[in-house]
Amino acid sequence: MNTYLSLQSITKKFGDFKALDSVDMDIAKASIHAILGENGAGKTTLMNIIYGLYQPDGGRIFLNGNEAVIPNPREALHMGIGMIHQHLMLVDTLTVTENVILGLEGVGLSISLKEHEERIAELSREFDFEVDPRAEIWKLPMGMRQRVEILKVLYRDVDLLILDEPTSVLAPNEIEAFLAGLDRLRAAGKTIVFITHKLDEVAHVGDRITVMRHGKVTGNTDIEHTDTREMARMMVGRDVVMELEKPDIEPGGIALEFENAVAINDRGLPALKGVNLSVRRGEVIGIAGVDGNGQVELAEIATGMRQLESGSVRVDGIDVSETSVHERRHKHCIGYVPEDRHGTGLVLDFSVSKNCMLRDFSERPFSENTLIKSSVVDSIAEKWVEDYDIRLQSIYQQTRFLSGGNQQKLVFAREVESDPDILVVMQPCKGLDIGAIEAVQNTILGQKRAGKAVLYISTELDDILAVCDRICVMCDGEISGVVTPEEATPERMGMLIAGIREASTC
């Protein structure tokens, strides 16, 4: 193997958090190297180090066999390394050519657009990109824009292209064309590193894969020697299994039910493709799967944050598809711990105390006849801080200054304490330490004991196994299978996560 880029025990810390822990990786010349892993596994951090955006705290980088220091992106480009970010960085009102030569060195004040146009057209032809150099960006579909980004780095004559989740912005038919484009780049001798968490894409075009998890490399292998099932197992992993005692109670009637739920995501692409699912009282249903397969949309459909395209959501048999967030919260008693605590679950500029009443401020005991009962709010806040072990200086402190884990506990406390009949929780253990995770899981099981219906959405299989009665695996907007914790062998879960279906109802 002719190694182009070699990383040796790269380590990167952000504060106390080890984003990368001694990562080794060899990338062969003129190959497509896929980096697989869940969100937060450290993929993007690693790529930012290769592109010179971050400096590693330890380890060495070798480029073509020589040790290299990559101080910044400009130098990286000189060395022949180009990166295409997840969010395209193009100026919408400029043409393709103008975007490509933007920031190009040696252009100076006299720009011969025509000359550049011809060269870009030629480059585009060479790789079959079909990009019109004179088109304005805003008129182009996403797939085309991405090719412009690729042209941008190719025009700077790079040998190594880093693509950060390139397919996440593309529609399904664009993805195929994109993968074919990668093939041609490889044929032309370019080395490609691409980050993804979609297994089938890797299986399609990759030569070699590296799987990352929690900042470590968990697998490094040729595509030929593995399959999607094996990849999924490496990606999801199984570290520690905590043993909690699940209360053995007979589930009651169906509390929350989805029927043929179809929804689109924020980019207008299909996110749920006909989901059937029901949660009974006294039951904890887990939703497993890799991030971005429709889990957020499912939670938002349940809680009224997003409207269905077709199908229905029922609470206790009543169709609530058309009802508002307010009604779902107060009439149908649905509690919701969203995944995005900063953007959705909390107002960071508010005090902790104000965030405690964020969802129920218009109800007793927080307010009466529109008058807010500050002293009641404060005493409730103090109680939750105590009960849920939220570490802070004072409840009047801005929520912004709490650590991520404590913010998470705050949201969790508020939603559980509102005494909902149905609790939708998403990644409730993100950012928590082992002790806090156990507390959260015990609370969830307490809810089950109290006869509540819980929908527990997480990408962490261990968390799900610890609390759930049944596990539905989501893949690509559909439920690819339902298993009990006992049946959830890594192999079987890996298969379901990769989208190899077993059944469609849960």
Add this chain to the structure above:
Amino acid sequence: MLKFVETLYLFRSLWAVLAALLVGALLISMTEVSAWTAYRELFSGAFFDYYGVASTLVKMSPILLAGLAVVIPLRAGLFNIGAEGQIYIGALTASMAALYLPEMPAFIHISIVVVAGAMGGGLWGFIPGYLKAYHGINEVIVTILMNYVGINLVSFFAGGPMMQEGAPYPYSPEIAEHLWLPWIMDGTDAHAGVLVGIFLAFVVWVAMRYTTIGFALDTVGKNLTAARYAGINVKRQILVSMFVAGAIAGLAGTFEVIGLKYRLYHMFSPGYGYDGIVVAFLAGLNPVLVPLSALFLSGLKAGAHIMQRATGLESTVIDAIQGLVIIFVAASLAFRFDRTYWRRVLDSRKALHQTLEQKT
């Protein structure tokens, strides 16, 4: 010590004003008049002279109400640049109600006039609110453009259908005396509008601080997604806050007609709606501080003429100072109290002192 630094930050508007006055003093000292004399005349004229105070209060009424009309939507994250137009339309509808309704008891008529003015201004706020809430159209642009429509509508009516016969320039006939607002200082123009303004500022403050209405509005302003998540009807918040803001600005216009001019004049407001923006920021979006900052700004305006008469210094220098106030207040918004930074600074100072003490 940390607390002390935080308090300093809290008063940053005040420091901004002082800085503006300081730079203004430099400007004045380029003339023959000393800055000290100019400022003495200005402030004693505006705040310590009977007729001067009256003149300050006359200007304070519209500026204070316009300030509230900016503060309320801004708490929900909306920039209401349209107070000026809302003032004009409020004055227009109030004048119509005052001039063209049949005879009725004074108490009822004056109530109708006030409500008509508020509704007129409210409509002028509701339109951009509706466009923002349901069609996502930028409220800044809509409110700015609607100012021109409002101002010119008044010019049209005051110079056309409503014009006083034989008037030398566009104004309406005089409204009946029983509709006039009472005076609050004998023998001056100072009318009760300013009292209504102070009362409303207090009401808005209570609503913002102690009720769910204010909480919902603040939530929308600080995090729209979280507001949706909290079950707040965001569209309604936008509509209502813009309507209420417009209505309060409409009151400002109404009081100019029934409190001061007793006729609808064309171009009657010298930009009170825009002064409202300055007042809102000077008050740090706190409704209870709006009267204070309105008092300061109207004092500057009223004192400028008194100063000119007393010293011969052009009152335009006060316009320049007013501009400086805007710039400095806007700049002061960039200074946010950074607790971690200051803690580090203070801790390292303390450590330095300790090592110094140990050495001696």
